[in-house]
Amino acid sequence: MKIAVVGTGYVGLVTGVSLSEIGHQVWCIDIDTEKIEMLKKGKSPIYEPGLSELMQKNIAQNRLTFTTKHSEGFQGADVIYIAVGTPENEDGSANLTYVEDVALKIVELVTQDTIVVIKSTVPVGTNNRIQDLINQHKERDLRIEIVSNPEFLKEGTAIYDSFHGDRIVIGASSKYAFKILEEINKPFGIPIFQTDIRSAEMIKYAANAFLATKISFINEIANICERVEADVEEVARGIGMDQRIGNKFLKAGIGYGGSCFPKDTKALLKIAGVVDYDFELLKGVIMVNKNQQELLLQKLNNRFDTLKDKRIAILGLAFKPNTDDMREAASIVITEELVNQGANVVVYDPVAMENAKKVLVPSIKYASSVEEALQEAEVALILTEWDEIKKIDIESFRKMKTPIVFDGRNCFDLESLQKSGIEYHSIGRPVVKPEIANALF
Structure with missing residues (x-):
């Protein structure tokens, strides 16, 4: 089939490339001329493992x-996918301007019967609203039908997820539209879940809100573990063995970030408010995450009388590994506050440095390697669990001016640090201090 994908952001580009890989003729459309020229050369504007290779192929x-x-x-x-951004408004609702603009463009230019698939994450009722908008403005006697097909891609594994996902959700109002989408997606070999349009929209928000809830839950458990001298890693393993709970998204740390969880949880809260429902649980999830992003700052301030003039190394800036996405990254909040407290901050990330320069405070310094960042550092903070960072030789920390590490992602096991001479603070686990390290095991 010939498929058009409007929007070459994260979702649109991965969707377009994946559809072409299973044999469809795909046209990706974007109004950003510079980006399109880059894409034509097979260069991806985002870092996503495997994406550039599939593009070029x-x-x-x-x-x-x-x-x-x-x-x-x-x-x-035959089908047009809408995959443009739905940025967050000041009140937490989703901005649908770009989706509506594409819908009007479709009405203006399409001359054949077409299925329009909304891939963008949109509030419940948006697909029906866009269908009404199209019906109101179309002048030709054409069948233009809206289908909801939410995405469930994880940044850093999006290409893998495209071909190994748990399900493909299709919300359609006719058997005709569903069959077209089923035919398009059949080569992926992933189970297809058919439902109504509004339920498909809700599935996307409910899934992300549930996963965000698991993250905030285990972070709350971690905070209690620190106070009762338990190890959250052991607790997570123990509860994760229960099949009703599962072991995914039970990694304690400094909270979630990125383009989906923060925006979608706030949007779902707004959706609930519109129908006069007070979603107390989700409010708690959001507040817990906000507090968790500031946890390392609290630990630092409890440990030191002042951070003024201290050289602090930050390892990892992206909100998660295997992506250069800085949206809602904990590093933004942490570096800004460290600078406000007078610290001398030097940062390193394997991939996200250029994007970081656009959003981090200008006074920080950028290192070209882990070793350079740690040189003369008095404290090191780990904010992203990149493989490169998890594989750091412990000796690298010993070469710091003072080997004190605050690990926001629990990258190292406590036993490996017991004789290291390093003071090590993590999330939901006992502190390892040189003078008491041997007594812990």
């Missing part, structure tokens, strides 16, 4: 085309 095989012209992409398209 499918461009070479003439299954993947990039353009700034909607008319080119829409011409003869």
